[in-house]
Amino acid sequence: MIELRDITIQSGAFRLANVSLTLAKGEYAALMGKTGQGKTTIIEAICGLRTVTQGTITIDGQDVTLLPPAQRGVGYVPQDLALFPTMTVRGNLAFALRIRRKPRAVDELAGWLGIAPLLDRKVTMLSGGEAQRTALGRALSFEPKVLLLDEPFSALDDETRSEMHRLMREVRQRTGVTVLHITHNRSEATALADRVITLEGGLVH
């Protein structure tokens, strides 16, 4: 469950004020709105990458407003994926577990994401769809309570995007994770999400 209560975020001249939003446990919400409305800012605030000047952010009942990103238990897939280019697919998938000193094989995760044969490949050698799967696997590897997706499928061709949609449904089924997914694609939003949220003029509808 994610709850934003009256949060205000100030970044230079940009200001997002008194935003409130609630996602039930296991819910999949699509966040839509024109460019520059602050969708990414909201996701970054939930991750802990942006400071909230007012209001509270709660994840599964715990107030995380002042917690560093590492302690929030949030899986994050940014628009440019930002895979770790010096590592292999396995290195990316195992990264969070290695940092948590809970080394575990990632073969099963890679298996159901469909990237098992690529585990020892450098991420710079992946196709668009393979890179998406790797980024998704990296975000899910430590079994987060919440998954935040910032337009990750925008640059994919129709076929690969459909494959990713199928994969996202499987992710929900397997993990029951709460998902907030930014997209500009209305059909993607309706195909995947339980609810479509629109951010317009600083207001959430």
Place this chain on the structure above:
Amino acid sequence: MFSGCFKDKAFHTLLALLGGSYVLLVVLLLVADVAYAPAGRMGELMAKPEIRFAVQLTLFSCTVAAVLSLLVAVPLGYVLSRHRFPLRWLVDALVEIPVVLPPLVVGLSLLILFHLPINGVRLEDWLREHLGWQITYAVPAVILAQFAVAGAFAVRTMRVTFDQINPRAEQVALTLGCSQAQAFWHVTLPQARRGMLAAFTIAWARSLGEFGPILVFAGATRMRTEVLSTTVFLELSTGNLENAVSVSLVMVVVALLVLLVLRWLGVEQRVKN
């Protein structure tokens, strides 16, 4: 189509002419040095203990200065690239000063810094009395003079390196459980390896060519603080042009060897990545 092809050829010719003219100049400089230097003089010089000492001190001091430069350039380049803080513009301008200042002035400033009485105590005296270190007119002065200038070039290189690394990967690492230090160490630093090698190479090469500040701050005492660049000056000032040119060729050989090794290391790393 003919016109387009002709324009392409003209463009490539222009590139070759302009770029090639500089390569030609460097080649001509080296050819002129080789032609002027008496045959066998390089071998004779290398047999002299004072020249061998200068070669060894050059290799040692340049390497230490380059390591020190990298040691400050990585954190400083990272902070200047990633963080916004009060007076950042001033820090930015300060680290550029050794780049724009005549190197001789850097040497003079070092000399003054170590000998200026502060509350009646000189830094040079304090270090000698408390730690037993002699800086001025000794090997540490050679290294400090090289480091003071080379460090600025290394900082500039590392800053550009970090500017080119996507900060988003580091942010994702934070969400995956990293502290800022872990994200830097595991995600950003491995991406900066080639930049670090470039910064080290630039600092090393700059240290090799340094002359003015070494002469002022460390002097050029044979078998004590003499490095190859000061040897060239000493030979030149005593009118021995042939020896000066021969020592210059020794410098060229040493520089080429070190730069080739560093280039090879860079290629190895690229292949690994």
